[in-house]
Amino acid sequence: MTDAHILLEHVSMVRRLLVTSNDSEVVRVGKLGEITYLVEEQITKNTLEVIDVFLTSGKLPDAARQWWQSKRDAFEPYVGKRLLKIGMSCGPRHHHREVYVDSKAESIVFLVGFDRPEMLPEELEDATPADRVRWIFDHSSSDTRAEGQRVVEVLLAGRDASELSSEELLLLAKGYNWWGQNEKALETAKLGLTRTPHSSEWLSDARLYLHNAHFDDLPRFLSSCDACIAEAIGPAAFWHLLKAGAFIKIASGEQEIEEYKWIPGDPIKHPELLRPAADAVQAALACDPGLRDQAKAPDWVGDWNLRFAALLQEPAYSHLKQ
Secondary structure, X not given: OOOOOEOHHHHHHHHHHHHOOOOHHHHHHHHHOEEEEEXXXXXXXXXXXXXXXXXXXXXXXXXXXXXHHHHHHHHHHHOOOEEEEEEEEEOOOOEEEEEEEEOOOOXXXXXXXXXXXXXXXXXXXXXXXXXXXXXXXXXXXXXXXXXXXXXXXXXXXXXXXXXXXXXXXXXXXXXXHHHOOHHHHHHHXXXXXXXXXXXXXXXXXXXXXXXXXXXXXXXXXXXXXXXXXXXXXOOXXXXXXXXXXXXXXXXXXXXXXXXXXXXXXXXXXXXXXXXXXXXXXXXXXXXXXXXXXXXXXXXXXXXXXXXXXXXXXXXXXHHHOO
């Protein structure tokens, strides 16, 4: 990729290609969209190998698989060559698109983000909001942020989150998550927990969204847990154990080293954080003394000794073992 953010000599050519397209949405973006970057990108064998990773994924929806295959087919003839890569935003919410162009042939090679998820089949035009957003999730392509945004728009059209059914609320939280709105996903999960405080599904989602929102900010992570405890959102013990886990993750060094997983015998990088971790575990046990009873403990506890192994291996805290 070149160092230039915008290759000005290509702007008029890109605009011309877009506005002469047979696709009305492409024409609209060509006329009204803002070019946010225009750079050169080398297409390599590694480019195709990355695409192949998605194609060989067993969990990929059919629509997404077709999208990745079409991208591979478009890029394969250009291995070893450069394409122009143009970023564009258009619309009141600045929906992001990308355009790949062969500057020598002056032709569009591939488009990203123009297959908007609001283009639902005719049979779904009168469907319920829940059915419409389920269709969006089931037919996901590559632009999950745009699809998550559209899910939120569909579900909240003329309504507040508090008016949604429990099923719709789960879909809303997932939509925020896809969109990258992690704080809003967490707030939605908290709303769900006010309705069903012991829901395993909501607790699992809340844990994920809390991690996504504050995984690299311990003070905010802890304060968010404390707020949920103070507001009686879900079981207090659940949040105390999340706090303990956050302290242990940093103490063990897992937070600092990508893909590192602490195992018994590894050094503890920040032993001073084991005391607040133990305090959080003890606070959880004070709320629910049965947490260590594997036969009676809720699903969200998991394998107690494994979950807190870095803490429990220390003689000072071995009394907290299962």
